[in-house]
Amino acid sequence: MDTKHPRTRRPIEPIFKSVSTGSAGSVPGSPIYIGDRAPTEAAISLIQYSQSEISFVTPENIEEVFAMVEDGMVNWVNINGLADQDALKRLGGFFRLDALTIEDLLNTEHRPKIEDFDHYLFIITKMLTRRLDNSIEYEQVSIILTQNAVLTIQETPGDCFGPVRERLRTGAGRLRRTGPGFLAYALMDVIVDNYFSVLEWLGSRLEEFEATSASVRAAPGFMGGLQDVKSDLNRFRRMIWPVRETVSVLLHSESRLLEESINPFLRDLLENTIQVIEALESYRESASGIQEVYLSSVSNRMNEVMKVLTVISTIFMPLTFIAGVYGMNFRHMPELEHPLAYPIVMGLMLVIALGMVIFFKRKKWF
Amino acid sequence: MDTKHPRTRRPIEPIFKSVSTGSAGSVPGSPIYIGDRAPTEAAISLIQYSQSEISFVTPENIEEVFAMVEDGMVNWVNINGLADQDALKRLGGFFRLDALTIEDLLNTEHRPKIEDFDHYLFIITKMLTRRLDNSIEYEQVSIILTQNAVLTIQETPGDCFGPVRERLRTGAGRLRRTGPGFLAYALMDVIVDNYFSVLEWLGSRLEEFEATSASVRAAPGFMGGLQDVKSDLNRFRRMIWPVRETVSVLLHSESRLLEESINPFLRDLLENTIQVIEALESYRESASGIQEVYLSSVSNRMNEVMKVLTVISTIFMPLTFIAGVYGMNFRHMPELEHPLAYPIVMGLMLVIALGMVIFFKRKKWF
Amino acid sequence: MDTKHPRTRRPIEPIFKSVSTGSAGSVPGSPIYIGDRAPTEAAISLIQYSQSEISFVTPENIEEVFAMVEDGMVNWVNINGLADQDALKRLGGFFRLDALTIEDLLNTEHRPKIEDFDHYLFIITKMLTRRLDNSIEYEQVSIILTQNAVLTIQETPGDCFGPVRERLRTGAGRLRRTGPGFLAYALMDVIVDNYFSVLEWLGSRLEEFEATSASVRAAPGFMGGLQDVKSDLNRFRRMIWPVRETVSVLLHSESRLLEESINPFLRDLLENTIQVIEALESYRESASGIQEVYLSSVSNRMNEVMKVLTVISTIFMPLTFIAGVYGMNFRHMPELEHPLAYPIVMGLMLVIALGMVIFFKRKKWF
């Protein structure tokens, strides 16, 4: 069954299937890693900046970070990988994070959300990447915003924060001039911007399906492949709704960690998120439309096949019958003796065949 | 595959796909042109009027405009084309527009919205034009209403503001007697009025499909073409909803830039927008209905084809069999010798054929 | 293509397609007739009554009306036809109506609504009539309720107000005892009552479709006709929703033009409107159900057709093959010589045929 649309078989699963306070029956309140992937070794990076200076450090362990964090600077601690749970607990101790926050960090299947712990804001969101095998990777990113620091905790190495790091390095724009709240916004912003590229890719897959939806040959894998795109859209949609809620809460929060001046930017962010949602709705409608065109073209082809069969049968059955009649072995069949009988019968057959052809032409069957 | 309904293939895309604070990773807060089209060179026009006088000017550059803007007059500055971003920034400076407003102006894929910046109202809306290739052009129009001026910024030359200019010229009606708020309303009004002509055109396309939906020959492109109209309707609908919201906010805004006396007109405008929405819903239902009629008529035709095949087979198969029997070469087949055998068998065949015909007539198969 | 269900082809159109402040680009605020029909010459009638006396007059022109209107009486001015726009403007002047009210009067495609202008209430509603060609006529009726008068303005002659006139004439019931508010209610009431007869007619059309939905012959026009009823139902539904809103606003309005004692009657009116809506929903569900039954019965018939074909082919193909075998001209076919060969082969054929028949009987194919 070779097909133009190879299926990216994936298990049917809830997006956020985990149990945040431990797997069934575990002691609530004790941090446990939850997720599909084996947790990656933690790799730590620290960026410290003020308007005038900036430094990029790659500390060996979490204690080095504690030693380096400075007031008066914005301290961005990024941790890739959740394997070293002790380090994360010590991190929680240093920044006075709630025990439940550490648990939620470790649960990589948590729903996007925001929580305001007065002295810090805790945001869980998802970073989307297009994998090589045509599936979408959902990586959880936790952002913790404190008075003087932004902590970002990711599941695996590799992220979409490059542009932010670049803007920090070059010192362009508002980023270096403003506090950690703006950095947190900027990170959220590139994450949402990144959704658009995944969106675009989903759009191009849909276009491929649309291009072949009415074509001559019914590809056997068409419906399955289209269904895969649809379930990607559904998954994406279920993921983006809580993100939208999170941004909306952020926009209307009264936290003193967010300067008033960030609000227009957050409003922009919210608008972008809404645009992603609208695009997803639009794609879902397109997918339904493509499916309808496809099913209708399959049924049209069926019609064509049946017409060919019917035309052929209708022409040859009477002819074969006539030939059969004059193949009978009755002794007394006077026509058989007539010298012109054969050409006359052949002519009659021709007339019948032509009549049928004209009849079908009139009925516009071909 | 010649078809009556040529498809107007267009990419599947979100309506407002852009990222308003710059493309992914760009510095938020720096104006950048976002859009599909290459930005057009800006062409500026200025209309100044009071109840007693009016002047139409086409300034060379934006600075000329600044020099001419007068208090005590209504100053309508119209700019076609977004290429000269510096001029737009200087315009922003002159009218004390927010930096984010300039950015939003330049992002031609912004969602319709209204923002109240106290000393000015900023409205983004969309102007619809029917293109020659049967697609609909969505052109963004930004309207900025200040104390003494209305700024309109369009993507490309060509607009639907002709009637407003004409009414200004002739001095008829309330337009010349009232302030810039009424001008802004009048512009919104012609934009929404214009939606009706696009609506009407979509309606006439639907009517074409309806006319052929039950016709004899299944046009292969029918479903695809109908799907195109449906996705045009969806796109339109997603566009009009935020417009409706915008007008509603305008109606209930307490901005001192809008005189109280405009309210009945704004209410009319809102009603018109609702009528467009209702018409779109109505069209969507029609499109579904047309599709159902079409699919049902395809399946009816299939039924017809199958009946022809079955009738022909059912009549000729028994006859051919009988002819085959008397074509067998057994030595001892007494019937073959009988002088009347041939006419009797032929008569029998006739009886069978007639019986079948009557049977199918009774079953109302033809 | 003769069909039991002749389609009442009508253009696909929005119900209230008009632009209430004039067609695109016209001067807002200037009354212009908008509608499909050529406006009819105005015919005026005036009914004046108090509890003790009543008079029916047919004035020649609007000025006569002005002369006759009396305080202390209820003055019901009915105008059929919108052609004389000047008269309507003078009417507006006499009763101190807003300019926008006159405009809305003239726009016969306005959405049902109610507006409270303090010294008068302005109601737009729709009167439904079943036309002879199986379509539904939507006639706009504007009702204006002032301190001492009720104005009703209709598009064309002919209305459903007969019963109200009759009750006024006979003096039965509350109508003559109460003020103009009750008259306005009574007029709304007969309009809504009239919806029920249109409903009933739509119901009887649906019943016709239901009666034939599962019948033997697939009428080619069935789906189209059913679709027509469905789109009538949709149109009706879109019309009735704003009517419901209007009545609800009327019920909760605090206007001093409506006596407190009318409220129970208005509540009844609202309940009736809700019943119309519920009936429409119920009809829509029925229509969908009928369609499903129809489509399923079409496919059942297809099944029947295919079975007949298959049974015939399966019986006669093997027989014809056997006859063909013994029609071969091999020199050495010993069976051919055997005196009993012919009856044996014929018997074999009979056994095969009977076997097939029994097989299909067992499979319950017929």
Add this chain to the structure above:
Amino acid sequence: MDTKHPRTRRPIEPIFKSVSTGSAGSVPGSPIYIGDRAPTEAAISLIQYSQSEISFVTPENIEEVFAMVEDGMVNWVNINGLADQDALKRLGGFFRLDALTIEDLLNTEHRPKIEDFDHYLFIITKMLTRRLDNSIEYEQVSIILTQNAVLTIQETPGDCFGPVRERLRTGAGRLRRTGPGFLAYALMDVIVDNYFSVLEWLGSRLEEFEATSASVRAAPGFMGGLQDVKSDLNRFRRMIWPVRETVSVLLHSESRLLEESINPFLRDLLENTIQVIEALESYRESASGIQEVYLSSVSNRMNEVMKVLTVISTIFMPLTFIAGVYGMNFRHMPELEHPLAYPIVMGLMLVIALGMVIFFKRKKWF
């Protein structure tokens, strides 16, 4: 067309089609009987009880009732049949009922509702009975709760109040100890309890359809019968929603006619009503599922039929052709002379037939 699922043909009609203030054009405010059935002669019964005593009376006419009604007792007046409208008016006079209440009583197609007239509560609800012809009877029951009496007015004799009468007679439970409010609750309660038995019956009808939905033979009436159940469910659902609303209003009403202590019971009643609604939703989903299974099994059977036809044709067409070839009368056909030609050709045919059979076996066609 004999079918397992006889259709219970019923007219398509709105549930509550009536016009509560009289038929179109009648004088509003004058009581008129509205309904499908001829109104039944009124049969009156009176039950008077206090905690210590109880009496069951069957008065001849309404005046006898008036004479017997006692303060200090709970007086339950039950009237079956609406024919004697004068008696109902006198009843209204005695208990100081509003004229509109009497009208609503007489309109047997009224929507369930509750109205609080301060000195009495007026409840309209519906009693459901399963009729013998497989349809559901909707009988209107009006319950009027006053300071010392409960009036129940039914359309026809026969009700579901037996258990309440029994509990009154035996004096068990709270009923005899409490006032008329509790009696009204108890009546509502048995009415809603009764819905469950109708529900159960609908469920068992659905189960019958489910049992045959995938069976071998496509019953021609299947879809129609299922559609009947679906429209029963829809009708029931439209009826129960206003009942739910009524109970909810009752629960939150502040009427002094309802003792505080009834509230937990009313909450229970509300929960029961919600359970009926949920069960109906569940049934609707089941009905859709059954329909999908049925349609899919019809199409599977079609597939089977087509496969039989194709297998037969594919086996016998080539064989018949070969036999036809050796039945040709060419003089020079050397094979014909060969002594082994006949068995060889027959063997060849056998090989072809077996090859075909193996081919289809491999393709899993049978």
Add this chain to the structure above:
Amino acid sequence: MDTKHPRTRRPIEPIFKSVSTGSAGSVPGSPIYIGDRAPTEAAISLIQYSQSEISFVTPENIEEVFAMVEDGMVNWVNINGLADQDALKRLGGFFRLDALTIEDLLNTEHRPKIEDFDHYLFIITKMLTRRLDNSIEYEQVSIILTQNAVLTIQETPGDCFGPVRERLRTGAGRLRRTGPGFLAYALMDVIVDNYFSVLEWLGSRLEEFEATSASVRAAPGFMGGLQDVKSDLNRFRRMIWPVRETVSVLLHSESRLLEESINPFLRDLLENTIQVIEALESYRESASGIQEVYLSSVSNRMNEVMKVLTVISTIFMPLTFIAGVYGMNFRHMPELEHPLAYPIVMGLMLVIALGMVIFFKRKKWF
């Protein structure tokens, strides 16, 4: 009809079909067992713990429990089985429970709910177990939280509370340190955790269907089995919604029986419940997608079958006709005499057959 997807036939029934105040007509306020199962003999267990000590007891009867309940300890009384209704009433008396609470306990088909009786909280929820016959068991669990005790009443022996008992025994975590409120939370938590394992199992059933949805052979039971999973999903969904409501009420309740410190845990619990709901929605969409793929693949196979039939017929019908022609017995058929006629005709047939094959290859029919 052997099938890979054996149906787990179950009656169509409302989830919570019971009538909480007794079956129709019973005396409201008297506790009666309601349910499908015969009520099981009650088995009582008592766990008493404080931070320092813990004891597990299995009392013989309910009076032993009363004697043992101690203030200053958390007393968890668990009762399996509802047969001993007297004991339950005495339990109600001891803990001062409302009579309606006891009734609700006994009604095993009650909707999940929470009621705050000031001195105790009453929660009804459902425990889900996957039965061996592929159906899901819904067991009702009532949780009553008082000042010093938690009562849990289950329908049958066997529960999912093992992990809680284990954590109590080992003394790990917060459970032993905190009061009865936390125990109630922990029980709710394991119940909801348990939903995930049922979810997972439903997911794996869906995956099986997905794996075969596009496979070659249309399993006759496919649709029925998928429908079973869908109705399990619907049932689960209707059950979980009131659970979600219950948890939400618990979270926002101001009851003094719940310490403030439980709130983050309750919020977690609510999030888990929402995740179950989202997963169910996701599964429902998957099920619809699988169904569409299946139906489309059925129709694709039909297409294949029809093509085979058409190709075979189109090739052999003309050939058989030609053979028939030369089998006619006309005396004057000059071709018959020609020595090369036979090979020429056979060649002609080959050419026709090859032409047909090439034609269909071009049309991509195979």
